[in-house]
Amino acid sequence: MKTIITLLKTLLLSHFPSGSSINYHDGLLYLIGDDANELLVLDSNYNQVNAVKLFNYDGKRIPKAQKPDLETSVILNGTLLALGSGATKEREIAVTVSLPLNNSQPFKSSYSTFIKRLHQITEINIEGAAVIGNHVVLSNRGNEANPVNHFIITSTDFISQQETAPIRIISLKLPLPGFAGVSELCYAEKEDILFVILSSEATSNAYDDGAIGDSYFAWVNNISRKLNDKEISLDGIVNLSDVDAAFKGEKVEGVCISSITDNSWILHLVADDDKGASRLFQVNVGVKALLDSSR
Template structure:
């Protein structure tokens, strides 16, 4: 995999970037403790901010934040909507989903406790949902990030509108299998997902952070970008094997030291992608990157 960094921007006025999506020539950025969704054009000119929560503080305090981490664009009744999911790492406040109509910017909220409890009952004890992507045939894939105590990463496979049918919607869990013997990658937790329809690739970001649990932050290490090929055909298998990956800091020195939180696809061609990434280094500042990837 060959990667080229084409642009960078530091967002000092928007905290804790955790999710990024590209839709209708607009970039939508979500922060895990932000009270708004930031909307920009593809050149990162701010267009508006969509309120999510009422707060007098720019960063919602950690004890009460919804920890919105996973984002994907879904179609519900032919209307594009931004699905934003809390991590579920704490039952109080974090078992929340927000569904934002991208035409009207009206929003609905859902308590995800029933669905999240099903995931725990299926074997994921440290729930920490940090990523989401929409695949073909309305499949939705959620990424559960591993921790120091439970380092395995998992993909949770379900279907569109699962938030309305939490007790009986489709649910399966697949471990992510990283290739080779790269110890840094083995310690990384999945943080972002995006799906390339043209290539049938599941693109992911992952990062290392020294913490034993899904709640506390820790020292930042390496970040990775990877690809799972033939993603739609692997949904029914026993695991999801990673085909390609790179250490971002080793591939491009300007990316070293950033904790990559999410990825979205701006344009896609056969074995070529133009991606946007968002990083959060736990200091209240979000950083944006544009990269080109060629396999």
């Protein structure tokens, strides 16, 4: 089988904790950490160009019981929207930052009303988001006690229309012998492919961390045609530890696209080591190899 993913470079960010989401917009990367006080802004070579204070807790990492647990973020109408996992009351938070930054100040609000409407899901743990046309697709991460991942389909105005925004919940079928939880989503519009990042972790709930296992890069073809389905299956999956040894022991939690050609995508991944650091990965994904492997 042709090589689908090639690692181009990796960099440890020892000063930035718990990388959980990454977005690309107008030449810049926007990095979120689930217990970080700042939004970190990098150029495509991973040089820091800016930082925006989101919270004012003492120390490098926000204490676990107090952290907003921003696990995913997405660019929506020129605004960066970051979402807490919803696993506790403190984590039912939405943070928006207007782009480009200039003198933008973060705006914080609760999205607890929306979270309460997700009654079909046993345990809430929002860890992924992507914009597909007029829809936002959120992913709810399962765990060993509740081993089902869900996609939540809603509208792009769900934060301002929490009581009335449409909600459709779809279960995700995994072709794995064990369980892995969805940790981020990313949409390639031209090809209508949803990239799905998964990772395995020895934990039985949405609050506690556990021993880190493998991380996976997966995808769903023709995703826009499947948003009314009851269940979605992956069209392909790659264990990142098989791509390069640099991925071993890394809990990949974020992914974004920075460059698209007819032959490949350039993607950026971010991993959380659960010890107060983050690691970035730049990879090349071959379009033809990915599509051929799906057939």
